[in-house]
Amino acid sequence: MQYSEWVVVKTNQAYLQYLSKALNISVPLAQVLVSRGLKDLDEIYSFLNPSIDLIDPFCIPGVYESTKIINEAILSGTKILINGDYDADGLTGTAILYDFLKKRGANVFYHIPHRIHHGYGLTHTSIEMAKKIGVKLIITVDCGIKDFDTIQYARQEGIGVIITDHHEPLRINEKVVLPEALAVINPKIDRNSPYAFLAGVGVAFILAMAIDQQQAMEYLDLVILGTYADMVPLNTINRAIIKEGWSLIENPYRKSIKILKEIAGINSNNIKNFHLSYCIIPRINAPGRIDYAGDVVKFFTSEDIEELSNIGQWLNQVNSLRQKTEEKIMVEIEKKLEEEFNDESVIVLSGNWHIGVVGTVASKLIERFGRPVFILSIDENKVKGSARAPQGFDLQELLLGCKDLLIRFGGHKQAAGVMLYKENLNEFKERICRLSDSLFADTKNILQLDAAVTLEEINEKIVDEIKLLEPFGEGNREPLFGAKELTVVNLRKVGNNHLKMFLRQNGNSISAIGFEMAEENILEGCLIDAAFTPSINEWEGMKNLQLQLKAIRRAQR
Structure with missing residues (x-):
């Protein structure tokens, strides 16, 4: 690029010399730390020596109320359903809360929606499943913050919902609007919160910490996998969590992680971030992209070696299929780029592509073009897909400017999902490019x-x-x-x-x-x-x- x-x-070079001597580090490393926004000795020391002891789960609104509701549900034998997303972030978070609550004696079940059949988030299908089982409390993981209609439906059916999520909440004139749930735990409600960069699994982990901190520490390995998978910033809280739990990845006690390392061909105990990003996490994500991901939760919570081995091999096979599917789409993408791309500020491409892998394809094009990318899949009269953007762009701001053309959208500044009617596709492409030219005209590829x-x-x-x-x-x-x-x-x-x-x-x-x-x-x-x-x-x-x-x-x- x-x-x-x-x-x-x-x-100031004199200040760098001061930091160098005070911390016994080289001047170049002092410059690295200052460049990353760490300006004084206390900040630098905290960064170099992160501690999970500094985390106070009750600092996040909604945590206290949620612990009371959950503990009462456990004591009364109320049936609880964990409803998680189908990506690695949601799957690991679901596995944590399901296993954690089960070990505490809860009457607990889990549900992972099918990407194609059910769609993202807390859906009416989830509520119907809860009714069938007799569930009276649903806890969401990595979803729910914008599912107003579904949560209202759950209330009508006598089912309470606790939302744990980390996606951007709805804001109208800068005022946060939340679904009418029993409690909402989402650190992004306060954009200035030190917990605002938690992944969905991190929010689930914080809730577990509030209930029993010692027991929650058993799940740091899963928190690390989900956090890396969702590509949230590894600073402050996330850095403390990852530093604390890294040994559980390098020398795992969890049988499923041992198997993941084996099938990914990782023989060393000296694990680096690329081992997670390119070897382990794609195998966790693959089922949610092109198959049904419910068995991934079973994989992380089972102790049956034969079952774990079978699921591990399946994960490997599904990941291979995911790779082949992406390769096929990339061939078609290259042709479309030649025919349709005229150096617009936003790349918007659509085709009859597998909805589960368009996000990873968009990520590859980001690396190549350094501008926002929308890869959309056409399904009869609707178009839906994923968007990715480099640093300096805000997809949510772009999409808010097109909300009248969209059926649904959500996500983060650099990653989002969208759905719109096919008839609005051309206007959407033209408007999103105009908005990008207007809002981010000065954004350079730096x-x-x-x-x-x-x-x-x-x-x-x-x-x-x-x-x-x-x-x-x-x-x-x-x-x-x-x-x-x-x-x-x-x-x-x-x-x-x-x-x-x-x-x-x-x-x-x-x-x-x-x-x-x-x-x-x-x-x-x-x-x-x-x-x-x-x-x-x-x-x-x-x-x-x-x-x-x-x-x-x-x-x-």
């Missing part, structure tokens, strides 16, 4: 660097220091350093489309590799600027410092 600008936060450095400052100590920032993920990416006027030495193409070279500056030379960069316009001996993450490359027992290149350009003085 080409970037219009490379930007680094400028900080490469944000954490620190500007010289090659002299890059060494093995820096690589060790970077580990202090782990685990990495959304909102806490691996540090990106930038260096100017580097001479390219020993340039060569390796593999299918990669570049390998040495970069030299003022007598210092470091090996560098750029994956998928063979098309970059650089030559042996030329001067370049480079954005990179330093790492240690291990090969045949040898360890060498290496720069993992993220972007390069001809040197700009």
Whole structure:
């Protein structure tokens, strides 16, 4: 991807020297921390040493009322239904509350809607199922905040609802409008809440903590999986949760996670964020995309080895089918891009595509084009699908400007779902592009660097220091350093489309590799600027410092 600008936060060098000495870290790492908004010693210390003990679940409105209702339901034997979403976030959250309440003696059941047959959220199908079982209390997970009609229907049928969700609530003239539930737990009601970035599973976990904190800690492994899957920022509360529970992923006691690691081919106990994002989580998400995901909850709560093994193999097979389905759609997408895309500010493409995978396809196009993407599936007279947007854009603001054309929409700033009538598709495409041009005209495709450095400052100590920032993920990416006027030495193409070279500056030379960069316009001996993450490359027992290149350009003085 080409970037219009490379930007680094400028900080007083004397202050960076002060932080370096006070915290016993290098100046470049001090610059990384300041660039991420951490300005004083206390903030930096809390970031480097996150503690789950700082979490107070009762700080979130609705938690106290919900614990009272749930404890009374357990004592009275009232039947409880956990209604969760079909993605990894909702599935892990459902598994947590179901297993947690079951172990506390609750008469509890769970329901995961089918993406195609039922749709997203708390639906009338969920209420009919609850009536059939005799349920009097429904607890939602990762859904419900905008399901006004369904919750009203549940009330009419004598069924109370507790909403646990993290999606944006309805706001009218900046005033929050909530469904008439028994209680609503959604940290996004207060946008300034330190808990506002929790995933749906995180909200479910907070509720469990409020009921019994010690018991809730058993589920930190599932909280980590759901949190990573939903790509929420890994700062403050999320960072504390993940840091606390990381060992439960590296050395799992839960049989299902052991099986997931095995089928994903992860043999090491040194787990990194990419193992979760690219190996484990796609297998959890796959059933909800192209099949029925209810058995994923069973997978996380069962102790039967044979059952777990069978479900694990099924997850692997469904994930393979998901990959093939995406590949087929991508071929059609490429053709549509050639025919329909004229460099509009928003990409809107529609076709007869599987609704379950359009979101991941949209994500791939984000990486390539750096602008909002809507991938929509046509179903008779309706069109529905998913949208993704890069940082700096707000999908909810765009969709609010088109709400008269939409049957339904929801989600976050960078990810959303939409449904509209087919007859409104062309007008929707035109209006969403106009709105984007108007609202985000100044939004540029900027490469944000954490620190500007010289090659002299890059060494093995820096690589060790970077580990202090782990685990990495959304909102806490691996540090990106930038260096100017580097001479390219020993340039060569390796593999299918990669570049390998040495970069030299003022007598210092470091090996560098750029994956998928063979098309970059650089030559042996030329001067370049480079954005990179330093790492240690291990090969045949040898360890060498290496720069993992993220972007390069001809040197700009």
